[in-house]
Amino acid sequence: MGIYGEHVLPRVINVACGLKSVAPLRRRVCEGLEGNVVEIGFGSGLNVPFYPDSVERVAAVEPADVGWKLAEKRLRATSVPVERSGLDGQSLPFETGSFDTALSTWTLCTIPDAATALSELRRVLKPGGTLHFLEHGLAPDEEVRRWQHRLEPVQKKLFGGCHLTRPVVGLLTAAGFEIADVDIFYEDNAPKFVGADSLGVALSA
Ligand SMILES: C[S@@+](CC[C@H](N)C(=O)[O-])C[C@H]1O[C@@H](n2cnc3c(N)ncnc32)[C@H](O)[C@@H]1O
Numbered sequence: 001m002g003i004y005g006e007h008v009l010p011r012v013i014n015v016a017c018g019l020k021s022v023a024p025l026r027r028r029v030c031e032g033l034e035g036n037v038v039e040i041g042f043g044s045g046l047n048v049p050f051y052p053d054s055v056e057r058v059a060a061v062e063p064a065d066v067g068w069k070l071a072e073k074r075l076r077a078t079s080v081p082v083e084r085s086g087l088d089g090q091s092l093p094f095e096t097g098s099f100d101t102a103l104s105t106w107t108l109c110t111i112p113d114a115a116t117a118l119s120e121l122r123r124v125l126k127p128g129g130t131l132h133f134l135e136h137g138l139a140p141d142e143e144v145r146r147w148q149h150r151l152e153p154v155q156k157k158l159f160g161g162c163h164l165t166r167p168v169v170g171l172l173t174a175a176g177f178e179i180a181d182v183d184i185f186y187e188d189n190a191p192k193f194v195g196a197d198s199l200g201v202a203l204s205a
Contacts, residue, residue: 009160010066014044017106021189026050026105029134029199035100038124040089040117041107045071051080059085059099061092089117094124101125105134108171109162118175125204131177132201137168139196140184147193155194168198177202 027050034054039047042060044067051058060082062068068084075082086093089104089111102121108114121131139145148164155164169182182200186192 005160006064007066010044010064010070013159014046014067014070017043018046019189022187023050025134025187025197025199029105029132030103031132032130032201033101033103033132036098037101037103038085038092038094038099038121039103040092040121041104041110042071042084043067043107045074045082047103047105048074048078048080048082051078055080058082059094061086061089063087090120091116092120092124096123097126099124099126100129102129102131103133104131106136108133108135108168109137109164109166110160112161114166114171115175118171118177122176122204127205129204130180130201131172131204133168133172134197134199135166135168136164136187136194136197137166138164139186139192141192144192144196148196151193164193172202176204178205179203 026047030047030050030052033052035056037055037058038061039058040061042062058080062084090113102125111117139148152164155162169179172179180201180203182198184198187195187197
């Protein structure tokens with residue numbers, strides 16, 4: 001991956017994704033998480049302060065060692081047991097049906113094969129389990145989409161393979177999730193091409 005991908009990028013993500021302005025979105029997406037939780041693309045643990053009391057434990061899946069190191073302070077400050085349990089959302093090292101709920105924030109853009117990651121999440125969720133998602137992707141407006149297609153090659157180079165044009169709801173439904181709730185909006189304080197967010201809950205029937 002090189003020095004930039006291994007050492008610089010996780011720090012850039014820690015700052016960019018840690019802005020105070022996104023805290024209300026993190027709070028919203030974590031609402032309703034419960035029991036045994038799997039979080040893919042755990043990063044530097046920016047969701048940890050928002051885990052509700054109903055969360056019993058979290059299995060964190062994250063390839064970047066530096067992300068995990070940057071999470072230390074947040075992990076010390078929480079009473080929720082969080083264990084680094086895997087490195088790749090596309091191949092989860094868990095038994096089928098072992099989680100009550102799952103969490104993914106701004107991660108489906110980066111995982112090389114998002115469809116495989118979602119099918120893995122469906123496998124490890126119990127029937128009736130829910131995936132709480134907050135993801136940026138293909139914008140609702142054609143003009144913004146044109147910019148997303150133009151900028152995607154640069155975005156992928158600079159941000160570790162991050163795609164701008166993934167259709168979040170389409171990916172979820174294609175993987176067999178049922179959308180229980182979704183809000184699609186442009187993030188405040190972010191350019192529209194990278195801030196077209198989908199926040200919601202998808203049910204694994
Ligand atoms: C934009 S960051 C978001 C981090 C975190 N979810 C957040 O909200 O702050 C995307 C994360 O996905 C991780 N990632 C990349 N490839 C992955 C994979 N195959 N499986 C799981 N996570 C992956 C990256 O290391 C990075 O931490």
